[in-house]
Amino acid sequence: MVIDEEHAYRVCSARDARFDGCFIHAVRTTGIYCRPSCPAVTPKRRNSQFFLTAAAAQSAGFRACRRCLPDAVPGSPEWNLRADLAGRAMRLISDGIVERDGVTGLAGRLGYSERHLTRVLTAELGAGPLALARAHRAHAARLLIETTELPFADIAFAAGFASVRQFNDTIRMVFASTPSDMRGRGKAPVGTPGRIVLRLPYRAPFDAEGLLLHFRAHALPGVEEVTADSYARTLSLPNGEATVRLTFPADHVLCSLRLADMRDLGAAVSRVRRLLDLDADPAAVDEFLGADPVIGPLVRETPGVRVAGSVDGAETLLRLVAPFTGVPLRVPDGALTHLYSAGNHPLTEALASGGLVVDVGRSIEDLTEELTSLAGTAVADEVAMRVLGAPDVLVLPHSARHLTSHGPEWRPWRSYAGAHLMRKAATS
Template structure:
């Protein structure tokens, strides 16, 4: 992806928040990088430099703006739109794979050598896997510093740093501050002891009502809890179990996490964002589909629709093909008492042995090609849409299959067209 720098500068001059997370605006004279909508005075064009990622800006020697907090924005929708190596790597990095398995493990998951992966990421994104993972760690550390009272040593290891010294050095380099200063500037922790409460940003508009309706239709007792204005569920994360409770104020999602292991914070946040499709670009989707004679009226009635995603690829597949069993939580959380698990099924066995892998590191084409002989075309498409965030997969209930011939008219947003039609069918 190549940034059109003249267009990017105009976006920054207009302080257009729709582009927050899509690119980074760095200022040569101050050494600071910002989100496009930063309220500070727009620098002269000759002093502006643009990057695709915060990691690239950090690698070039820039530090994060304290005023606009450029890492606290929705992620780029590019990682859902693209299915290439760079996008697949970014999804895995945000899930914490580098912290758990190193660059070697990341490259192995993607099926390439470390050297080739580093070359592609540096060329595409301006930073290699280590720099991208470091930016991910810095963001996780900032969240813990400002929203909890955990000791800094605990935060360092929870965020994935190898040592307290590495943690301190990274915080100084990225934020031009110390952990103590950042905690002093942060808001007092909210919530209850044992829980981390975070504000998850998104690009408006945002159809929370539609997401809640979807979760309500498919909720599993003990695993999920849905009320008129909230959603909660259990999570199986790399280092242990967790629960998450989500509410939907006017301009963000309020996310309350209870983690068995703080090292899972980054993975939990990344998975919740994918579940709620928080990195989507609803303006682009609505603008295109709003012109269609079939979908247009639905877009005007429900702007900002989201495609419900997935917190676990294996779970999403098994929920479509296998009976539910359930594994008791070690520590129940109210009505949340079980982790998801499936009864005996050949697909469950293939997932358990690793002969079948369903995660965000797969390409859409490879995953659907592997799944179709096993579960059929319809299920394979739905898994790709929910697990990989594929925006152009048409999944319709049986009652709406007669509309499938219109699918080509809705490219490249068929997933969102299907979401509109499914929502209408469910409420009719």
């Protein structure tokens, strides 16, 4: 992806928040990088430089703006739309694979050598996998510094740093501050002991009611709990179990996490964001679908519809094909008492053996082809849409199957057209 720098500068001059997270604006004279909507005085064009990622800006020697906190924005919708190597790598890095398995593990999951992966990411994104992972660790560390009272040594290892010294050096380099200063500026932790409460940003508009309708229709007792204005569920994360409770104030999602292992914070946040489709660009989707004579009235009636995603690829697949069982939580959390588990099924065995992998590192084409042969087209499409965030998969409610032939008119946003029709069917 190449940035149109003249357009990017106009966006920054207008302080257009719709582009926050889509690119980074760096200022040569100050050595600071910002989100596009930063309220500071816009620098002259000749002093502006633009990057696709915070990692690229950091690698070029820039540090994060303390005023606009450029890492506290929705992620780029590019990583959901792109099915290429860079997009797949970014999704896995966001899930914390480099902290768990190193660059070797990331390259192995993607099926490339470390050298080729580094070359592609550097050319496409301006930073290699180590720099991208470091930016991810810095973001996770900032969240823990500002929202918990954990000792800094515990935060360092929970965020994935190899040592306290590496943690301190990275915080100073990225934020031009010390952990102690950042904690002093941060807001006091909210909630009860043992829980981390975060504000998850998104691009407005955001149809929380539509997501709650979807979750309510598919909720599993013990694993999920849905009320009129909240959603909660259990999570099986790389280092242990967890629970998450989500509420939906006017301009953000309030996310309350209980983690058995703090190292899972980054993965938990990444998976919740994908579950709620928080990095989508609703303006682009609504502008296109709103002009369609069939779906347009629904878009105008309910803007900002999201496609419900997934917190676990294997779970999403098995919920479609296998009977539900459950594994008791070691520590129940109210109505949340069980982790998801499935009964006997050939796909359960294939997933357990590693013969079948369903995660954000798969390409849409490869996973769809594999699942079509194993479980059929309908299951393959549903999994691609929810696990990989594929924006152009047509999944319709039974009441709207007669519109299948109209599907080509909704490209490249057929997943969102289907979500509008699903929402309409759920309220009719």
